[in-house]
Amino acid sequence: MxxxxxxxxxxxxxxxxxxxxxxxxxxxxxxxxxxxxxxxxxxxxxxxxxxxxxxxxxxxxxxxxxxxxxxxxxxxxxxxxxxxxxxxxxxxxxxxxxxxxxxxxxxxxxxxxxxxxTNTLQIAVAPGNPKGIDDLADLASDDLSVVLCAPEVPCGTASHTLLDDAGVEVTPVSEETNVTSVVTRVKNGEADAGLVYATDVAAAGEALEGITPANADAAVNRxxxxxxxxxxxxxxxxxxxxxxxxxxxxxxxxxxxxxxx
Amino acid sequence: MTLPRGLYIPALVALALLVLPIVGLISRVRWETLGSDLFSAEALTALWLSVSTGAVATVICLVIGVPLAVIIARSSIRTASVLRTIVLIPLVLPPLVGGLALISLLGRSGLVGQPLYEATGFSLPYTTAAVVVAQTFVSMPFLVITLEGAIRTSGVSHEQIAATLGAGRWRVLTRVTLPLILPGLVAGTVLCFARAIGEFGATALFAGNSEGVTRTMPLAIYTAFNGVGVSQDSAVALSLLLLVCAVVIVGGMRSWREDAVR
Missing domain, CATH: 3.40.190.10 (Periplasmic binding protein-like II)
Structure with a gap:
């Protein structure tokens, strides 16, 4: 009953x-x-x-x-x-x-x-950009820990297209298999910068700051x-x-x- | 002794559940490209990294885990049960949680990691050492629990006799206690090593994923699996390689134990 x-x-x-x-x-x-x-x-x-x-x-x-x-x-x-x-x-x-x-x-x-x-890439950094990063070329510095997506996954393909286009060689401390991990690592301070989508920076609100690379249009994800x-x-x-x-x-x-x- | 027939059916189901997925995996292997997938520079780098970090992690587990196991086995029931629970926690936690815990402690903004980073500029994540720490964290329970059980079962009578014959504490430990539990020690070490080279979650979160530095076999497999087309074949090939390693390790342990029985 x-x-x-x-x-x-x-x-x-x-x-x-x-x-x-x-x-x-x-x-x-x-x-x-x-x-x-x-x-x-x-x-x-x-x-x-x-x-x-x-x-x-x-x-x-x-x-x-x-x-x-x-x-x-x-x-x-x-x-x-x-x-x-x-x-x-x-x-x-x-x-x-x-x-x-x-x-x-x-x-x-x-x-x-x-x-x-469509979605383009941005350089995600901590709020206030403490390391003074202006463009992709700054990411090549050895003093920075940069996290990228692995070249096998979409955000990694786009990152490499963008970096190649700018002629910048970056040695990432870690290559993540999805963009969320890159965002998290920058957000919680384990990395100084990462290449992520403009949308990820928008979603992170106050926790991240995004820098649009000069050649952002070289890698557009559809x-x-x-x-x-x-x-x-x-x-x-x-x-x-x-x-x-x-x-x-x-x-x-x-x-x-x-x-x- | 003849076993009740009813046992065979569930046992067969259990066996099928363990074996059939492996058969499925093998059916996915592309044999024509297997050689190039297995002996690619990336695969060998990842394999070497896994085996070397796994070996270091196992040695660390032995150096600090054996004393812990001995102490747990010889402490009062109450203390032992508390210690055993603590040791079992990493075993029960999903390894990703272990990675999160490690990063919260040792990461650049972690409890211990932040003061360390501010003082020395050194941070553990993204280094090969971080891989070893993650592997040690997840594989230590396997060694300690196996060994502790073995020591407890072997009892104290031999030790007491050795002591009455005038052997010192270290002599009793190294000449009586440890040799008696050698099969348990070997089994624990092998389990510990196998767990270390298979470790994925804690490593992925805590150590990151960088070729030659932190990309061990499981991470290489996951990275390849997330890739397009051909790279998925290499994920299967790498899995097969890890599978063969597992068989060799477990098989090696078995033959050793048979020798011991003889």
């Missing part, structure tokens, strides 16, 4: 939440049914999309209460690509650059991709988004992609430091 009571309470609670979310709209009751039948949207997104996609997903759910969204899976694009090619069940795929999307496209695991954002071929909820997936590409979605992305495609 108590079990039934609890169930009833849960249902009532869920209905109340749905009503709240739908505001004054009177369509709350029919969407309640869809909500229980459609599996929640599964999104795999590159680590650098974390804050912006959390907000996008939240706004998307507010606008489309009929499409619930699972907590987004964030990781390096390569690691995600491996999981997707291996058959991970996913609806929407959003990566940090085009090459990492190739294995997914080659395996026919996704529909055609669309570029939804972010592809696509609906998975075997998406369990293809309609929701397409709706989410459309939302990311819409003016509202682009406005959110711009606030987190992303450039327009």
């Amino acid at each position: 108590t079990r039934q009571h609890r169930l009833a309470a849960t249902v009532a609670g869920a209905a109340a939440t749905a009503l709240l979310l739908a505001g004054c709209a009177n369509t709350a009751t029919p969407t309640e049914d869809d909500r229980t039948t459609a599996p929640p949207l599964v999104i795999f997104a590159a680590a650098s999309l974390q804050e912006s996609f959390d907000e996008l997903a939240q706004d998307f759910t507010a606008e489309h209460p009929e499409y619930p969204v699972d907590p987004i899976v964030y990781d390096g694009s390569q690691a995600l690509a491996t999981q997707i090619v291996d058959g991970a069940s996913v609806d929407v795929i959003a990566f940090a650059n085009e090459p990492s999307f190739e294995p997914v496209a080659d395996a026919d695991a996704a529909e055609a991709s669309t570029i939804f954002a 972010y592809p988004i696509a609906v998975s071929t075997n998406a369990p909820s293809p309609d929701a997936a397409q709706a989410f992609v459309d939302y990311v590409l819409s003016d509202a979605g682009q406005k959110i992305l711009a606030r987190y430091g992303f450039g327009q495609p």
Whole structure:
């Protein structure tokens, strides 16, 4: 008996939440049914999309209460690509650059991709720039501990393109496999500088300061988004992609430091 | 003695769970490029770094871990259980947490690391020494716990007799206690070394990832795995190399123990 009571309470609670979310709209009751039948949207997104996609997903759910969204899976694009090619069940795929999307496209695991954002690199330093770093050339100094992404991963590829373009040779103290680790090392003072995305600096707020290299345009990452071929909820997936590409979605992305495609 | 038949099915499942993933890994190996993947300069650098840091970490574990094990084994039940819990903590913690803990203590802004950095300009992270510290932290429990069990099981009677025959404390320890537990010591050392060369999480967080300095085999595998196309094949090849190392180490220990029994 108590079990039934609890169930009833849960249902009532869920209905109340749905009503709240739908505001004054009177369509709350029919969407309640869809909500229980459609599996929640599964999104795999590159680590650098974390804050912006959390907000996008939240706004998307507010606008489309009929499409619930699972907590987004964030990781390096390569690691995600491996999981997707291996058959991970996913609806929407959003990566940090085009090459990492190739294995997914080659395996026919996704529909055609669309570029939804761009991102350039900045030199992340401690607030106030205590080491007086002005441009990439300063990173070559032996007195600095500089952290970069490993050349194998997207942010590393971009970093090396940028450094080669500037003709600067940097010996990093550590090569991280994802950009978040670079951010963390600079943020907690274990490194003096690191090359990260403009978006990471924006996300760190007061904790980091970003210096835009003179040749920042030499390495622009273009972010592809696509609906998975075997998406369990293809309609929701397409709706989410459309939302990311819409003016509202682009406005959110711009606030987190992303450039327009 | 004949075992109940019901035991065989779960045992088989356990065995399959341990063996089948390895079979899966081997099925992914690209044999035509295996040679070049294994003997690439990067792979050999990473292997050498793993083996040398693992060996140093094991020696440190022996030098400071054996005395700890002896003391735990010969202390009162209460003290022993407290000490044992402390020793077991790194074993239970995810190694990433261990790395975080080490960086909070020894990092440039750490509890001990910051005053050290301000005074001397030296900081431990990003050095090969940091790799050894991380490996020692995670592998020491394996040695201490194995050894402590062995000492406790061997009992004190031989030691008491040696003492009544006039042997001094050091003589009892080096001529009676330690030889008696030699198989346990070898097993503990091998486990400790194997854990050290397989160490990933604490190293990645605390020591960083720089070729030839801190990029050990597990980090090389993870870096390669995060890469595009060809580099994933080399991740599999490197995994195979680490697997062969594991088999050699464990196999070596087994044959040694059989000798000991004979």
